[in-house]
Amino acid sequence: MKKRDIFLLLGALALIIILWMAPEETTQPVPKDDIHLKFYDIVKNDGKKAAEKFCEDCHNDDNIPFSEDHPSKFRCLFCHKVKFDD
Numbered sequence: 577m578k579k580r581d582i583f584l585l586l587g588a589l590a591l592i593i594i595l596w597m598a599p600e601e602t603t604q605p606v607p608k609d610d611i612h613l614k615f616y617d618i619v620k621n622d623g624k625k626a627a628e629k630f631c632e633d634c635h636n637d638d639n640i641p642f643s644e645d646h647p648s649k650f651r652c653l654f655c656h657k658v659k660f661d662d
């Protein structure tokens with residue numbers, strides 16, 4: 577393998593890692609408070625899709641509106657992680 581190929585490979589690898597890490601580091605996880613803790617149980621027992629159904633009961637334009645620059649609201653838990661490990 578040529579030196580150039582190795583650098584190219586490392587560059588691609590770095591990019592993948594950065595893309596992989598970025599959303600999780602910048603997007604707030606689902607809070608671990610009295611309101612949200614029950615969703616941790618739902619995710620554990622029935623999966624993310626079951627838990628997500630409830631988010632928009634509160635997170636909607638009438639109750640807790642999203643910020644203007646909030647991205648697509650499809651599938652909350654793809655972006656807002658439930659963090660079991662801390």
Ligand code: HEC
Nearest residue numbers: 604605606607609611615627628630631633634652653656
């Ligand atoms: C019973 C109402 C209610 C439901 C249901 C609810 N939330 Fe919330 N959520 C709140 C309130 C109130 C806040 C602001 C206070 C707080 O941080 O707890 C909040 C805050 C948040 C935040 C912001 C945290 C931060 O650091 O700014 C996120 C992310 C969030 N909720 C995600 C979710 C997701 C995902 C679901 C569905 C699994 C969900 N919420 C369901 C009431 C609710």
Ligand code: HEC
Nearest residue numbers: 603631632635641642643645646647648649650651652655
């Ligand atoms: C595509 C990824 C993505 C999805 C899907 C998503 N969010 Fe977010 N959410 C974000 C990001 C990124 C922010 C931070 C935006 C900012 O700083 O303005 C955020 C911020 C929030 C906040 C803090 C207040 C605000 O509006 O900035 C709440 C609450 C929240 N999201 C709830 C939800 C709920 C509930 C759902 C599902 C209905 C959801 N999000 C789906 C990426 C996502």
